[in-house]
Amino acid sequence: MKNSIAICPGSFDPVTNGHLDIITRAAKMFDKVIVVVAQNSAKKNCFSPEERVEMIKKCIPDLENVEVVHFDGLLADYAALRGASAIIKGLRAMSDFEYEFQMALANKKLNPNVETLFLSTASQNMYLSSSMVKQIASMNGDISGFVPEVIKQDILDRINSKK
Numbered sequence: 060m061k062n063s064i065a066i067c068p069g070s071f072d073p074v075t076n077g078h079l080d081i082i083t084r085a086a087k088m089f090d091k092v093i094v095v096v097a098q099n100s101a102k103k104n105c106f107s108p109e110e111r112v113e114m115i116k117k118c119i120p121d122l123e124n125v126e127v128v129h130f131d132g133l134l135a136d137y138a139a140l141r142g143a144s145a146i147i148k149g150l151r152a153m154s155d156f157e158y159e160f161q162m163a164l165a166n167k168k169l170n171p172n173v174e175t176l177f178l179s180t181a182s183q184n185m186y187l188s189s190s191m192v193k194q195i196a197s198m199n200g201d202i203s204g205f206v207p208e209v210i211k212q213d214i215l216d217r218i219n220s221k222k
């Protein structure tokens with residue numbers, strides 16, 4: 060795919076090794092990947108959009124074709140604005156499928172020029188989610204296997220300040 064641009068969206072509250080696996084694989088498939096920190100209106104976030112963007116950037120200093128941004132509107136509009144041809148999502152289990160399928164259909168309707176592509180999540184990240192990381196951290200569990208070392212303290216500091 061020449062001059063291909065893909066978008067990796069999510070709330071990334073916080074980014075996990077599962078997300079980073081998907082972003083890294085997408086960066087090998089597309090000329091440019093834009094990680095979009097977006098809003099899921101059903102969720103109350105722990106980190107501000109700016110903090111989430113900074114944490115992702117800290118985790119991927121070497122991925123030169125990846126840009127990280129915050130966008131507050133409709134993802135389909137942002138894809139059109141940036142000329143993206145694909146939205147990349149990770150699929151963890153069948154339980155993700157119905158929700159992801161709904162979003163893919165809605166995005167296609169809103170922007171017919173963008174295709175949603177699903178990458179299967181690495182087996183070690185099948186059970187992982189941002190909520191799980193926050194819950195383990197809040198109970199003083201070890202989150203080392205779930206997030207990169209470079210953002211571990213940021214997460215622990217925020218969770219502890221909320222106690």
Ligand code: COA
Pocket residue numbers: 068069070071072075076077078081097098099100102132133134135149150151161162163165166180184187188189190191
């Ligand atoms: N590895 C590990 N965990 C993963 C993962 C992976 N590969 N992919 C997803 N997850 C986790 C996430 O951490 C998240 O965990 P949480 O529920 O504990 O926060 C959960 O799976 C759901 O992730 P996802 O399906 O990406 O949803 P999201 O809430 O992170 O992001 C948006 C959804 C932001 C992409 C979507 O709401 C959106 O596009 N918003 C913009 C507005 C818009 O256009 N709305 C209309 C959409 S049709």
